[in-house]
Amino acid sequence: xxxxxxxxFATLWNDVCIxxxxxxxxxxxQREVEDANKVxxxxxxxxxxxxxGIRDFVMGADVPLSVEERHKVFGIGLAHNHFQVGSNQxxxxxxxxxxxxxxxxxxxxxxQEASCLEDGMMSASWIPxxxxxxxxxxxxxxxxxxxxxxxxxxxxxxxxxxxxxxxxSGLPLSFMILARDTLSREDGKVYLEKNGANASxxxxxxxxxxxxxxxxxxxxxxxxxIPTKQNAGCFCWSIWDDFRGTHVHTGRxxxxxx
Numbered sequence: 001x002x003x004x005x006x007x008x009f010a011t012l013w014n015d016v017c018i019x020x021x022x023x024x025x026x027x028x029x030q031r032e033v034e035d036a037n038k039v040x041x042x043x044x045x046x047x048x049x050x051x052x053g054i055r056d057f058v059m060g061a062d063v064p065l066s067v068e069e070r071h072k073v074f075g076i077g078l079a080h081n082h083f084q085v086g087s088n089q090x091x092x093x094x095x096x097x098x099x100x101x102x103x104x105x106x107x108x109x110x111x112q113e114a115s116c117l118e119d120g121m122m123s124a125s126w127i128p129x130x131x132x133x134x135x136x137x138x139x140x141x142x143x144x145x146x147x148x149x150x151x152x153x154x155x156x157x158x159x160x161x162x163x164x165x166x167x168x169s170g171l172p173l174s175f176m177i178l179a180r181d182t183l184s185r186e187d188g189k190v191y192l193e194k195n196g197a198n199a200s201x202x203x204x205x206x207x208x209x210x211x212x213x214x215x216x217x218x219x220x221x222x223x224x225x226i227p228t229k230q231n232a233g234c235f236c237w238s239i240w241d242d243f244r245g246t247h248v249h250t251g252r253x254x255x256x257x258x
Contacts, residue, residue: 095182128167144179191234
């Protein structure tokens with residue numbers, strides 16, 4: 001029997017229902033971060049124009065959030081996949097007060113059975129489907145994500161308008177709720193994403209030259225009109241470590257122990 005995962009509850013602001021198989025197909029078709037970044041870099045001027053257009057649309061939309069809130073709450077992301085999801089899975093992010101050997105707070109993203117949607121999971125990001133309509137990309141049960149979904153539930157045209165602009169550009173982009181109550185942004189720090197064997201782990205880290213030189217920017221808030229690496233809010237390592245020894249070599253993502 002074909003299992004239908006309903007995305008009609010508070011995760012979406014427009015009436016979209018897709019099967020879990022369709023979700024897996026769309027998610028798995030996304031590029032890996034290095035490949036998505038190459039596309040963005042070769043079309044950077046176009047990206048800046050699309051970014052500004054989306055920013056203007058979001059700032060002018062009739063939604064119950066102040067302009068200042070919109071600057072910080074929403075963002076544009078580099079759409080890329082972390083792992084392949086199964087036909088009855090979604091990509092879920094949860095907060096861990098202590099995680100891994102470092103025992104520090106983290107946002108942990110990994111594939112989970114779609115039944116976890118019953119645990120308050122709501123869409124935290126979207127990408128346009130083949131027809132340009134919004135498709136949930138990744139999910140979170142963070143209170144900020146839940147709150148913003150609830151505030152915007154009645155404003156169906158808002159998300160559709162953003163998706164139309166991304167779809168028309170053909171760029172690997174997503175629209176994101178960047179706000180998190182569980183692991184909030186701090187001055188002088190950025191989110192740093194590292195990928196282990198089974199999970200993508202995001203922690204707050206000090207922003208320094210190494211971050212700017214050795215990583216790929218993967219999201220931007222709408223605080224600035226033009227996106228740059230200097231004003232990006234989240235970064236991903238673009239190499240991975242082989243923990244069978246001390247050798248570090250080029251590969252897909254940066255595979256680190258949790």
